[in-house]
Amino acid sequence: MHGIAIGSSTIEEPTNMIKRAECLVDCKNTLGESVFCDPRDNCIYWTDIEQARIYRLDEIGRVHRFNLPQPAAFILPRRRPGFVLGFLDRIVSSNADMTQFDTLAVVEPDLPQTRVNDATVDHQGGIVFGTMDNRDWKPAGSIYRLDPSGRLEKLLNGITVSNGLAISADGAVLYLTDTRDGVIRRFSLTNGFANWRELTPFADRDIAPGAPDGAKLDVEGCYWSARAFGGCVVRISADGKLLEQIELDVKGPTCLAFGGPDMMTLYITTLRLRHTPEELEAAPTAGGLYTCRVGVPGLPVRLALL
Template sequence: MSNLVQADEVELVLDLHADIGEGPTWDAATGTLVFVDSTPGRIYRYDPSSGGLSSVRVGQAVGAAIPRRNGGLVAAVRDGIGLVDETSGALELIAPIEAGIADNRMNDAKCDSRGRLWAGTFSTSFTRNAGALYRINPDHSYARVVPGVFISNGIAWSPDEKFMYYNDSGSRGVDVFDYDIDEGVPANRRRLITFDRADGLPDGMTVDAEGHLWVAHFRGGAVRRYRPDGTLAGTVKLPVSQVASCTFGGADLRDLYITTATHTMNAEQLRREPLSGALFRCRPGVAGLPANPYAG
């Protein structure tokens, strides 16, 4: 195991003081990074070539926002899945997933190469196993695929899409499924990595071109790289503890963007970690995989 990047080698991109910076996705069509501040329901779009930053609020908590194949964004929000007007913030709900469960809301989301959206829920009162993982098809139909989830979080696939990786943060581990890309069906779930309390909670996740997993450790102060067999390959140290998610971006997909949070931190914690809630970037020496847009 080696430290791929030390905390003082990570670049501060945007000092946003986000409550929970989440769901970063590289939009190759526009050369921009899309990410969210979950609690206030704000979606950001950052252009690294110009330094420009735009944002829009959608009126409810948002776990992730993902580019659509034909333009625009789809978002995982409190009441389900919606299409977003980036000019006004208007939200068109297309899949009212668990909208009738007052304490539940959508969290992280990701698309497979066929343009299916995968998104999960959790209970904001942290009722154990009250959430689930859903598949939202391009025709906006949806199905509950993995029930009994505590805190649905990172989703990723191996480069050949034979395996699907999944973080239920409350279980303190990363699970792996066999994945049928033709049918969009995961099977044979098993534990790949189990974390100690000192590691923090597994949050957002991505996979690089070599098939290694990159896991954000919330309250663990790092993004860690894991081999496909679950062994630790390296660590990116951050100057903050609440590391929420990560993705590869840039023209060569070699920039690792990392979102962080200030959620529930008190004044003393914020004094010790003044860059909490910021967007960071580093170049750890490996390329990522292109993000898949939603086909609906």
């Protein structure tokens, strides 16, 4: 997630009160991303893409760091021990301590300007993920599905920066966004991935400040969107209305996750990229992991079967 141009627009006012998230871990990530609460150990995991590191926050507040052989755009839990990670040009599985990696799929070997980006686990245990143009900022990226058998299928092309992937509780709707144009789109999965079709757009870029980045859904069917360079996370109703806004004292939220015993604690990754020295001095916790209590649980975390 780089090169996001933020234009001026008319921002819709949320219908609920504005809350504020606080820094929980001052980890100074260059590009924090892909946060989730692991139901297997109740730890919070996230990645710093630029520094090729995975972070784990355990239940007693200790932070562990895992150095990777190359950057990982995403990390997802799986049914077996270990994780599924999105390296630059491939999807891999790892053991629990992330010292051994096995390639599951090579991605776009003929497109050296693209890299893997956002991902989510689907209801069958496969993963849906996207790529992005990391060099020319053209729509060279795509959306893919890697099914539990290891078969890789392209679902959609013409994407510049894939983000915001989330699947509804009943598995009937897939949400995604291209951060470059800022429109949050949705697709019907009623007839499966083989016959998916696009529905009307869910939300335009001007629904909130900044550009849409990572996202999750809650049990009421609302879509929570991290607004990169907008300094907030927003909750959007199932019919596309802005309901709630959570502000941060840094401008770069990138991804979010629900956690805690009641799934009502929000965790938010942030970045330090594209900040001037003056901005970093004014916002020293940029790149930190932020948190906030919310009033509705998030959806349970799904485990990949890869």
